[in-house]
Amino acid sequence: MEQAEMVLDNIRICEEFGTPLFVYNEDKMKSQYHKFVNAFDVPALRVHYACKALSNINVLRLFKDLGSGLDCVSLQEVQLGLKAGFKPEDILYTPNNVSEDEYKDVIDLGVKINVDNLQMLECLGVECPHVPVCIRINPHLMAGGNRNISVGHIDSKFGISIHQLPLIQRIVNSLNIDVEGIHVHTGSDIIDSEIFIKAAELVFAVVEKFDSVKYVDFGSGFKIKYKEGDLSTDIDRFGELFSKVFIKFSKDHNKDYELKFEPGKFLVSEAGDFFTKVNVVKQTTSCTFIGVDSGFNHLIRPMFYNAHHEIENISNPNGAKKVYSVVGYICETDTFASDRLISEVRTGDILRFKNSGAYCFSMASNYNSRFRPAEVLLSNGEPKLIRKRETLDDLLRNQIY
Numbered sequence: 001m002e003q004a005e006m007v008l009d010n011i012r013i014c015e016e017f018g019t020p021l022f023v024y025n026e027d028k029m030k031s032q033y034h035k036f037v038n039a040f041d042v043p044a045l046r047v048h049y050a051c052k053a054l055s056n057i058n059v060l061r062l063f064k065d066l067g068s069g070l071d072c073v074s075l076q077e078v079q080l081g082l083k084a085g086f087k088p089e090d091i092l093y094t095p096n097n098v099s100e101d102e103y104k105d106v107i108d109l110g111v112k113i114n115v116d117n118l119q120m121l122e123c124l125g126v127e128c129p130h131v132p133v134c135i136r137i138n139p140h141l142m143a144g145g146n147r148n149i150s151v152g153h154i155d156s157k158f159g160i161s162i163h164q165l166p167l168i169q170r171i172v173n174s175l176n177i178d179v180e181g182i183h184v185h186t187g188s189d190i191i192d193s194e195i196f197i198k199a200a201e202l203v204f205a206v207v208e209k210f211d212s213v214k215y216v217d218f219g220s221g222f223k224i225k226y227k228e229g230d231l232s233t234d235i236d237r238f239g240e241l242f243s244k245v246f247i248k249f250s251k252d253h254n255k256d257y258e259l260k261f262e263p264g265k266f267l268v269s270e271a272g273d274f275f276t277k278v279n280v281v282k283q284t285t286s287c288t289f290i291g292v293d294s295g296f297n298h299l300i301r302p303m304f305y306n307a308h309h310e311i312e313n314i315s316n317p318n319g320a321k322k323v324y325s326v327v328g329y330i331c332e333t334d335t336f337a338s339d340r341l342i343s344e345v346r347t348g349d350i351l352r353f354k355n356s357g358a359y360c361f362s363m364a365s366n367y368n369s370r371f372r373p374a375e376v377l378l379s380n381g382e383p384k385l386i387r388k389r390e391t392l393d394d395l396l397r398n399q400i401y
């Protein structure tokens with residue numbers, strides 16, 4: 001589609017559904033999924049979409065229809081996945097610091113479980129002896145002082161330390177636990193494929209300790225560009241190199257391991273746009289603020305992670321560029337962007353925040369008693385409302401008065 005046509009379409013969508021509004025492009029999610037899958041050349045690959053990135057049930061269904069599995073971090077995400085039609089065995093539950101009761105509820109649903117502490121491993125081994133488990137390892141990829149791989153550090157709360165391998169083995173052997181998978185998700189940036197693969201070999205050393213292992217899950221860490229100059233994962237190159245290493249490992253052990261990944265951001269970030277309307281253009285002595293009909297209650301990433309979202313004025317795409325600070329309506333510091341060059345902005349203009357598919361709506365709240373935005377899915381170019389805008393009843397639900 002032509003750029004100008006797309007801008008018109010977006011304005012029409014905002015007129016129809018109102019702002020603030022999230023719009024997701026189904027084609028983009030599909031093409032990212034295919035790009036991901038096609039990057040690897042291994043006998044058995046399974047992608048589990050990490051649904052905490054964007055958990056609207058229509059998006060879950062879309063990934064199910066593409067053949068994806070699901071990565072869930074809570075009982076409620078598991079329940080949403082089942083409602084969306086995922087088979088229990090296609091869901092992997094990877095929580096952190098949850099209760100034994102929640103684990104048991106998920107086990108009762110037939111979902112695959114990932115255990116991330118020794119206490120739970122021991123407990124489940126005793127109480128649910130026939131349930132196969134996956135074990136989440138923290139490989140401390142920081143070892144070696146590599147600043148490209150920065151999470152999974154020694155004091156991270158996730159996973160069981162790789163240094164505790166002897167203890168894991170002792171528990172597994174004494175209780176006869178069926179370890180069907182080994183998992184790592186460090187959140188590390190996969191920017192330099194070679195270095196990541198070197199680190200992955202630490203994980204292989206764990207896998208070979210357990211004969212029962214059927215799959216190895218490398219989590220995620222796939223980066224996308226938020227702005228010009230950002231580093232991102234070259235997925236084709238990573239897939240090619242990683243596939244070779246993985247196949248060699250399988251061959252050396254005479255076993256067809258299944259390879260799993262759990263991308264979230266990679267699949268949905270770029271498919272999403274967030275549209276807000278300009279309420280006020282406010283000149284102060286030091287800068288020009290643009291105040292929009294939204295805030296960090298809807299898109300917290302800039303305030304929370306100092307994340308960068310490109311912002312375009314789709315109502316005046318050819319206007320002269322000016323320097324602005326884009327801020328929200330929350331009664332606290334609420335900055336989306338500082339000192340940005342944006343086409344001249346007037347009251348009533350619509351701003352587009354790019355890369356708003358992942359960790360935007362799913363982190364939205366009702367702070368300041370504001371309604372959360374509506375969500376629209378663009379399917380074959382047709383906009384379809386997939387979440388209604390909230391009303392006062394939603395704010396009052398469960399309040400006793």
Ligand SMILES: *Cc1c(COP(=O)(O)O)cnc(C)c1O
Nearest residue numbers: 050094185220221262263264265
């Ligand atoms: C959040 C999460 C992911 C997805 O991470 P992205 O950066 O969105 O790709 C994958 N696996 C687990 C266990 C997670 O917690």
